[in-house]
Amino acid sequence: MSTETITSPCACGARPGDGTHAVEVDPEAKHAIMSRLRRIEGQVRGLQKMVDEERYCADVLMQLSSVQEALRGVGRALLENHLRHCATEAIRSADPAKTEAIYEELMELMYKNAR
Amino acid sequence: MSTETITSPCACGARPGDGTHAVEVDPEAKHAIMSRLRRIEGQVRGLQKMVDEERYCADVLMQLSSVQEALRGVGRALLENHLRHCATEAIRSADPAKTEAIYEELMELMYKNAR
Amino acid sequence: MSTETITSPCACGARPGDGTHAVEVDPEAKHAIMSRLRRIEGQVRGLQKMVDEERYCADVLMQLSSVQEALRGVGRALLENHLRHCATEAIRSADPAKTEAIYEELMELMYKNAR
Amino acid sequence: MSTETITSPCACGARPGDGTHAVEVDPEAKHAIMSRLRRIEGQVRGLQKMVDEERYCADVLMQLSSVQEALRGVGRALLENHLRHCATEAIRSADPAKTEAIYEELMELMYKNAR
Numbered sequence: 001m002s003t004e005t006i007t008s009p010c011a012c013g014a015r016p017g018d019g020t021h022a023v024e025v026d027p028e029a030k031h032a033i034m035s036r037l038r039r040i041e042g043q044v045r046g047l048q049k050m051v052d053e054e055r056y057c058a059d060v061l062m063q064l065s066s067v068q069e070a071l072r073g074v075g076r077a078l079l080e081n082h083l084r085h086c087a088t089e090a091i092r093s094a095d096p097a098k099t100e101a102i103y104e105e106l107m108e109l110m111y112k113n114a115r
Numbered sequence: 116m117s118t119e120t121i122t123s124p125c126a127c128g129a130r131p132g133d134g135t136h137a138v139e140v141d142p143e144a145k146h147a148i149m150s151r152l153r154r155i156e157g158q159v160r161g162l163q164k165m166v167d168e169e170r171y172c173a174d175v176l177m178q179l180s181s182v183q184e185a186l187r188g189v190g191r192a193l194l195e196n197h198l199r200h201c202a203t204e205a206i207r208s209a210d211p212a213k214t215e216a217i218y219e220e221l222m223e224l225m226y227k228n229a230r
Numbered sequence: 231m232s233t234e235t236i237t238s239p240c241a242c243g244a245r246p247g248d249g250t251h252a253v254e255v256d257p258e259a260k261h262a263i264m265s266r267l268r269r270i271e272g273q274v275r276g277l278q279k280m281v282d283e284e285r286y287c288a289d290v291l292m293q294l295s296s297v298q299e300a301l302r303g304v305g306r307a308l309l310e311n312h313l314r315h316c317a318t319e320a321i322r323s324a325d326p327a328k329t330e331a332i333y334e335e336l337m338e339l340m341y342k343n344a345r
Numbered sequence: 346m347s348t349e350t351i352t353s354p355c356a357c358g359a360r361p362g363d364g365t366h367a368v369e370v371d372p373e374a375k376h377a378i379m380s381r382l383r384r385i386e387g388q389v390r391g392l393q394k395m396v397d398e399e400r401y402c403a404d405v406l407m408q409l410s411s412v413q414e415a416l417r418g419v420g421r422a423l424l425e426n427h428l429r430h431c432a433t434e435a436i437r438s439a440d441p442a443k444t445e446a447i448y449e450e451l452m453e454l455m456y457k458n459a460r
Binding site: 260263264267268270271274275277278281282284287288290291292294295297298301302304305308309311312316335339342343 | 375378379382383385386389390392393396397399402403405406407409410412413416417419420423424426427431450454457458
């Protein structure tokens with residue numbers, strides 16, 4: 001596989017290489033996901049501050065819902081990338097075991113993150 | 116209201132005092148919520164590390180689901196406290212406006228956090 | 231308990247009477263819920279027809295999402311009624327066992343239906 | 346496309362034929378989905394009976410959650426079939442427009458049904 005075809009932050013293709021790392025990563029997609037996760041970290045610290053300052057609990061809960069929504073958004077972006085790159089590569093390989101594994105992984109991931 | 120009756124981390128009772136802070140807070144409940152939020156902050160930093168190290172994206176997504184589950188748990192604890200203390204106080208007040216406001220707030224919070 | 235105070239379709243108050251039926255029911259609320267459930271029954275038959283006619287599966291899935299949304303709506307209406315009537319009655323009773331039971335029931339119902 | 350290769354209840358492949366029907370359907374998968382939908386129709390009628398008999402509302406809500414769970418199960422089965430057959434066909438076609446359309450459709454369907 002040439003590095004030129006790899007454009008996702010996961011670019012895994014059924015766990016190539018050492019099976020725990022991506023072979024190659026698109027810097028832009030990675031940068032965007034990192035920014036969103038740093039913002040989420042800040043929101044979680046904001047929640048701690050609200051609880052520490054004994055803010056009205058319905059306000060804390062509304063803020064917590066925003067963090068949940070932001071995490072769902074990151075999950076959706078990661079899942080779409082996984083589908084477009086790793087899952088696509090596995091499905092196009094036409095290798096039955098690889099394809100079967102990716103179908104099961106995708107169904108599992110969808111139903112875990114999407115709620 | 117005497118401080119002895121206040122046992123929730125929100126202890127709000129339809130936004131008393133300045134309307135943005137709780138009047139009094141049970142130290143133990145507050146401590147438990149703070150610990151969980153600090154652990155979640157650590158998990159979010161862990162996610163950043165995984166993305167930075169270009170880990171396999173299905174592994175990142177599984178870890179992200181754990182953070183979502185942990186946040187739902189904090190939300191559930193906050194909501195139960197809100198129900199047991201603030202909402203209970205408002206409902207027992209038998210003040211129609213206060214009671215109506217708390218019903219609407221509870222329904223909104225439930226359907227935002229529970230997903 | 232006088233019948234005049236009963237205004238919900240469940241009007242249960244911590245399982246009075248035989249413990250499985252409501253004591254009294256507001257005819258209007260009952261009528262509205264029944265209409266919605268009959269419409270949902272029709273939608274489920276519509277789904278069967280789509281599958282039987284071998285319609286495009288994404289169209290079947292979109293229709294299925296509408297049924298899920300409609301059921302969540304009925305659940306939300308039932309839960310709000312339960313909160314406004316049965317739960318309110320139990321909370322106002324100030325009976326610790328009754329109140330504790332209703333808090334736990336409410337939390338369970340919320341997290342089951344709201345997803 | 347020969348009819349022999351079609352094995353899903355949707356077998357759509359980016360809306361072939363008249364764009365609203367599947368080209369060919371696997372009888373077994375269709376039969377299983379139909380049975381589940383008929384059982385769900387019966388459960389919805391059961392809900393109507395419970396509301397009509399003025400049963401305790403928490404019991405009605407628990408029953409309603411079972412119907413929601415059963416519908417999610419049917420949605421999951423339909424989505425998995427869509428992924429294994431229609432989506433796979435579109436992804437393997439390597440036609441950029443077809444592939445792009447199926448990625449967007451899959452993401453939309455996942456996040457609608459999975460909750």
